[in-house]
Amino acid sequence: MTKHKYAVVGTGGRIPMFIDPIAGLYRDTSELVGLCDLSATRRRWHLQRLIREYGIDPIPDYAAEDFDAMLKERRPDTVIVCVPDYLHHDYIVRSLEFGANVISEKPLTIDAEKFADIDAAVRRTGRSVRTTFNYRWAPGASQVRQLIASGAIGTVKHVDFEYMLNTSHGADYFRRWHSYKKFSGGLFVHKATHHFDLINWWIDAIPETVFAMGDLVFYGKENAVARGQEALTRYPRYTGVPESEGDPFRMNLEGDPTLKALYRDAEADSGYLRDENVFRDGITIEDSMSATVRYRTGAMLSYSLNAYCPCEGFRVSISGDAGRLEYAERHAAHIITGDRELKIEPNASRGASLRLQNLFSDPQEIPVHMPESGHGGxxxxxxxxxxxxxxxxxxxxxxxxxxxxxxxxxVGAAANHSIKTGTPVRITDLFNLRPECQRLSQLI
Ligand SMILES: NC(=O)c1ccc[n+]([C@@H]2O[C@H](COP(=O)([O-])OP(=O)(O)OC[C@H]3O[C@@H](n4cnc5c(N)ncnc54)[C@H](O)[C@@H]3O)[C@@H](O)[C@H]2O)c1
Structure with missing residues (x-):
């Protein structure tokens, strides 16, 4: 049987999600033919790991500037794009032009202009791009979709969604490239893309208008100083700084073998600092944000995200003209290690609850199973x-x-415009995504 050939670009913390199943569970039908990253240390660390753990044969690895050479020499059927968000469009377009299909990590890209490049390349080449919205596959999220699709609450009119990131997971977005809007689009794009996608998919609707506010109210030097925590701002990074010991926001790249191998040992060849102080100057993303969204179906959304909470998870209420669903997940926020295994905070409780109440009826609690494995199963x-x-x-x-x-x-890109201008933004003014459609399911 001919195996499907995959090449990957971006071999950081997230890439095991793709390369491990290719080398392991699906090895009979899949084959990894090349890895590309600007850090030789990182790409070779993953490669050696795959050889050791799965017994794959050695394969070539490529520097970032040799990406096109990798395509020509290794001729992948599909390219997996797992680089920082602002680079997705460039590698997606080059892969499509070469003639490969693409699997891209979320967010697909960070703004409308870069999306326009991707859309044009898909049309030009006839190739496809998959966006890996893994949250859709969590059992609880799938149950919510099933209930709404079955008409359990009638026609959806309103959604209220609150997401909480705690000071271990939330803080991690302020240590590295995510903390610069030009690289991640901010949390309205980088993180909220998961949430806006869930909502779009749950209620099967295309968003139309966005009005948003956002601010940096907790991380960053100014906020720490204002709270009387100037001492937490005195060092630019944490690793190798004795003064930072005891700082609850400290990340020690030398304290974890995977973090050390992937990031500390790769500083020399990539310049990438994984553990910058979250209370430094120059952070350009928000940590507190709200948005109001109107959908083409007429439904409305009220959304919030805060990245400095004592607990982690989300709660959503979805109101229809026949009833209401309330769904909540409590996450035992993982301590970020760069490892494939999520290290769960021992004291945090984890779970989900789903409640359906129809008009003039008693509420029903619906059991939800939340597996321990990657992103709730x-x-x-x-x-x-x-x-x-x-x-x-x-x-x-x-x-x-x-x-x-x-x-x-x-939605996130429009929210960013709205924060800047102080006015509501029509998404069609950014990109006219199939204006004749109202339903998400009408889009590819
Ligand atoms: N779906 C999810 O739940 C989930 C979880 C984590 C990350 N992600 C996504 O995965 C992607 C990667 O995130 P990560 O956590 O692995 O980040 P990371 O910083 O750990 O890894 C990014 C890698 O890209 C490489 N890189 C940077 N610039 C490059 C260039 N010009 N050419 C080639 N390689 C380059 C870096 O050297 C690094 O190895 C992001 O888009 C992120 O949003 C998704």
């Missing part, structure tokens, strides 16, 4: 869908192409 299911030769039939529309990827990122 989502990652293994999307891996099966991507890599299996015979993936299980998919009735919930959980596979997303580039247009569904855009429907989510454009």
């Amino acid at each position: 989502a990652d293994p299911l999307i891996q099966e869908q991507i890599f299996s030769a015979n993936p299980p039939p998919e009735h919930l529309g959980r596979n997303a192409g580039h247009e569904q990827g855009a429907a989510s990122l454009l």
